[in-house]
Amino acid sequence: MDWSIQEIAKMAGTTSRTLRHYDDIGLLKPSRTGHNGYRYYDGPALVQLQRILLLRELGLGLPAIAEVLNRETDTVKALSGHLEWLAREQDRLTRQIASVRQTIDTLKGDGKYMAQDMFDGFDHTQYKDEVEERWGKDAYATSDSWWRSMSPDEKQQWKDRLQKLSADWIAAAESGVSPGSAEVQDLARRHVEWLRGIPGTPTAAPGGDVKGYVTGLGEMYVADPRFGANYGGEAGATFVRDALRVYAEENL
């Protein structure tokens, strides 16, 4: 006694297309094939199908299910491995949700700082990547591992600090003050201090060419539009560069 493809599909709560697919990939062959090519399934096949669908609902991939059915892998082992993957996914989702929430909040607050999120430790890192020969080949690796090793809280603090700095730079640039003025020079000092917190850069290393690095960075800020996007346009970047140049000349 066996059933046609539609019949088992209904019995198992799936579609005939799925059955054909499982046949194609060798996951579940029909127990019998008519001379006309029709697929027929018997009781054991139906039970197998139910097991397949059960595992599928748990999120296992078809190849993994095939392994279990072929007894190449223990069911418990397969599910345990799958569970780990699920846990990682859940974790990723949780963090992504937090990121989206924060981005929304930031956007609602003041659109000016939206791009801020991408201008974190990575940016300076990646930035150096372009000129790594100039200040050391391993700067990237050092900087990258430093950033990765930070806790979310620490990263947030870092970003907050950068955001304040950025806001102050924009305000200064828009106010029309001179880059050489005392208040702007204090901003430059804060900027350099902030830079000193990034390992792998000359500003962090004792005896590094801080002066050359800072003035060089200033030029890059102007040349790289990403920077301008975060500091009030190209004019903002120019302003920052000028201020940093003055500061470097006078203090470094």
Place this chain on the structure above:
Amino acid sequence: MDWSIQEIAKMAGTTSRTLRHYDDIGLLKPSRTGHNGYRYYDGPALVQLQRILLLRELGLGLPAIAEVLNRETDTVKALSGHLEWLAREQDRLTRQIASVRQTIDTLKGDGKYMAQDMFDGFDHTQYKDEVEERWGKDAYATSDSWWRSMSPDEKQQWKDRLQKLSADWIAAAESGVSPGSAEVQDLARRHVEWLRGIPGTPTAAPGGDVKGYVTGLGEMYVADPRFGANYGGEAGATFVRDALRVYAEENL
């Protein structure tokens, strides 16, 4: 001043393939194209790219990102909608993880009851689907909404009850007792009582053809291998059928 495809790719932290893809789907066109077909990107393009990558990291799909960039959709609105989807995904994951955990526990406990998980309220439901004309067309809908309206705790209780019943049936069938014996008849009584808990069936409706339904179910238990898989093979199903028939004749 512009850059080659590899240059911006590095600057933005992505690959040239991605850039070509974005060009293909119209998400980000190069600012200039050389006579040789080379793609060149300028500052604004780089900034756009950064925005794209930022949104992508938040999990937005490329079409959604395109809408945001074309100002067809507000960024906040797009992210809010995305957030809902993320929340649903997280919820789904959480429940799936719980299912996997429980399945693992069940498997570790006693392999015999693994298939149990799929033999829940749905099965009787779906079961009736095949013969719905026999006992009412709306049986499925009633039964389905009933099951869906149950809390996870209630569902678990239901499953536990079924599991005990199943274990007792298997034990009885294997012990070699007669289906008409007092102890087995008590099992049959419990089985019918359990069936009465499922709305939309004649066992639950006042004045329903309980006798016909129960004996009919017994026949189906034998005919349907899924049942045998949960009740100790075809012999188990036959045993259950016989016991139910006796019970129905004598008590219903």
Place this chain on the structure above:
DNA sequence: CTTGACCTTGACGTAACGTCAACCTTTACT
């Protein structure tokens, strides 16, 4: 004999690129 209802085998579409493959350009070096 003619409908339907059901079956079959292709084959495209999906999300977002990774990864060759085959071939042309530019850059750098002898």
Place this chain on the structure above:
DNA sequence: AGTAAAGGTTGACGTTACGTCAAGGTCAAG
């Protein structure tokens, strides 16, 4: 100037698990 190493271009397939036509046989019923 010649050549080899980078780097660029356009296809096109592969990935997950089927959904969804499309074109054309098969079977049960009237």
